[in-house]
Amino acid sequence: MRKQVFMLQDPSTSCTVSSRRQFLHRSGLGMGSVALASMMAGESQGTTKGLHFPGRAKHVIHIFLNGGMSQVDTFDPKPELTKRGGQMLPFSNLKTERKTGVALPSPFSFQQYGQSGIPVSEIFPNLAKCVDDMTVIRSMQAELPSHEMSLMLMNTGDQRLVRPSIGSWLTWGMGSGNENLPGFIALCPGGYPVGGAGNWRSAFLPGAFQGTHVDTANSDPKKLIADLQNNRMTTEQQKKQFELLQAFNSRHLEARPGEAAIEARIKSFELAYRMQVEATDAFDVSQEPEHIVKLYGEGPQNRQLLMARRLVERGVRFVQVWHGDLQPWDSHSNIETEHRTVASQCDQGLAALIVDLKQRGLLDETLVVCSGEFGRTPSVEMGQNGAGASKGRDHNHWGFSLWMAGGGVKGGTIYGATDEFGFQAVENPVSIHDLHATMLHLMGVDHERFTYRYAGRDFRLTDVHGKVVRDILA
Numbered sequence: 001m002r003k004q005v006f007m008l009q010d011p012s013t014s015c016t017v018s019s020r021r022q023f024l025h026r027s028g029l030g031m032g033s034v035a036l037a038s039m040m041a042g043e044s045q046g047t048t049k050g051l052h053f054p055g056r057a058k059h060v061i062h063i064f065l066n067g068g069m070s071q072v073d074t075f076d077p078k079p080e081l082t083k084r085g086g087q088m089l090p091f092s093n094l095k096t097e098r099k100t101g102v103a104l105p106s107p108f109s110f111q112q113y114g115q116s117g118i119p120v121s122e123i124f125p126n127l128a129k130c131v132d133d134m135t136v137i138r139s140m141q142a143e144l145p146s147h148e149m150s151l152m153l154m155n156t157g158d159q160r161l162v163r164p165s166i167g168s169w170l171t172w173g174m175g176s177g178n179e180n181l182p183g184f185i186a187l188c189p190g191g192y193p194v195g196g197a198g199n200w201r202s203a204f205l206p207g208a209f210q211g212t213h214v215d216t217a218n219s220d221p222k223k224l225i226a227d228l229q230n231n232r233m234t235t236e237q238q239k240k241q242f243e244l245l246q247a248f249n250s251r252h253l254e255a256r257p258g259e260a261a262i263e264a265r266i267k268s269f270e271l272a273y274r275m276q277v278e279a280t281d282a283f284d285v286s287q288e289p290e291h292i293v294k295l296y297g298e299g300p301q302n303r304q305l306l307m308a309r310r311l312v313e314r315g316v317r318f319v320q321v322w323h324g325d326l327q328p329w330d331s332h333s334n335i336e337t338e339h340r341t342v343a344s345q346c347d348q349g350l351a352a353l354i355v356d357l358k359q360r361g362l363l364d365e366t367l368v369v370c371s372g373e374f375g376r377t378p379s380v381e382m383g384q385n386g387a388g389a390s391k392g393r394d395h396n397h398w399g400f401s402l403w404m405a406g407g408g409v410k411g412g413t414i415y416g417a418t419d420e421f422g423f424q425a426v427e428n429p430v431s432i433h434d435l436h437a438t439m440l441h442l443m444g445v446d447h448e449r450f451t452y453r454y455a456g457r458d459f460r461l462t463d464v465h466g467k468v469v470r471d472i473l474a
Helices: 017-029 032-043 079-083 127-133 147-156 166-174 196-200 235-254 260-283 290-296 300-313 335-359 432-442
Strands: 005-007 014-016 059-064 100-103 110-113 118-121 134-141 184-187 212-214 318-322 366-371 375-381 393-396 400-405 413-415 425-427 452-454 457-459
Touching: 059 166, 059 300, 059 335, 110 127, 118 127, 127 134, 127 335, 134 425, 134 432, 147 166, 147 196, 166 184, 166 318, 166 432, 184 196, 184 300, 235 260, 260 300, 290 300, 290 335, 300 318, 300 335, 335 366, 366 432, 375 400
Parallel strands: 059 318, 059 366, 134 413, 184 212, 184 318
Antiparallel strands: 005 014, 100 375, 110 118, 134 400, 366 400, 375 393, 452 457
């Protein structure tokens, strides 16, 4: 049986998850993973208790503007790009997925906001008012200009191989604060993003820590999770049926100790049973006061941001909020109309989330990260034959922006820079591994000691890379 280990604060000690699971299983419950997850959740309930040192954050809300938000049209204005509009850049265009041509100035105006004076595009008029609570990283870098690979890199730390997502890592290591809800939830209206469930996979971690997808396009909380309620049986009948099923499963597991797939299935059954009441309540935004509903605004993107706040308020460790299915921010044809449209769908909710978390005293313990999988080129996208320039931008992994708020990051801060046209990170570049290392650090986790033994080696989210970006820490 494979040994599964994560390192605790003293590097000379380790906690063997498999041995704990066997102990719990032998106690007669037959639900090793369930008991283990609950025990680990109980160990991480303190406001600052992390795995290795006191962490500032207890929860993460990762807002995914999937498709690729353009840095030069949102948080990284480039006056020189405006001056050179319609001209070739004074260097060879960096290689991206498609051919690119002359400089394409941003069609949007920028204005400085807050005491920090951070410039923000006109397409985020509400979010702009929150800049004093935000850190804007302008020097992010990915590795390839491909949606699928860059999504996997952003989520799992590897763009080619099957690896656990960051949400799975955190819920495996730290548990969840609510045994009646999944510790890792992925909200996405309309279906799946590119890459599907691979974005929230648990891979070689126990299956119980895979993200739970919820299609938030439906506003009826009873229909968000399929088959959550059983309308043909009474509560007492369901309880008896569940106990019988779990007894059979326990007996099955006893003959196959340590089988992670069986343990994960047992845990999923138990969690689904417990979720029947609490999940419906958690997703029911109609329970919110009218002024809070109005604060977030209408539409599935804004509504699911309110759901995210309700989930972390109930102890969910990691909530991922996708803008929509496939890649809604993938503006290849007309950056002005396409980016303006998608920004208008979430701007009010993004600002409301920061305001709402702050007024509830939750922002300090909730790390909010808003990103795409890469940025976009400052030059126009051409047809594959080099002709037919559009008003859109190609994928750009060389340099892009994201923002963070709460959870121990500095407010009113800009970190790093791209070149004068916004093509490539040139000052304090930040890799995805650096981002992951920083997120883990804010949760009280040393990314170099947070490992899982699988197939004869110790794996970690950041592989052999990653440095904590300490200049953005409060």
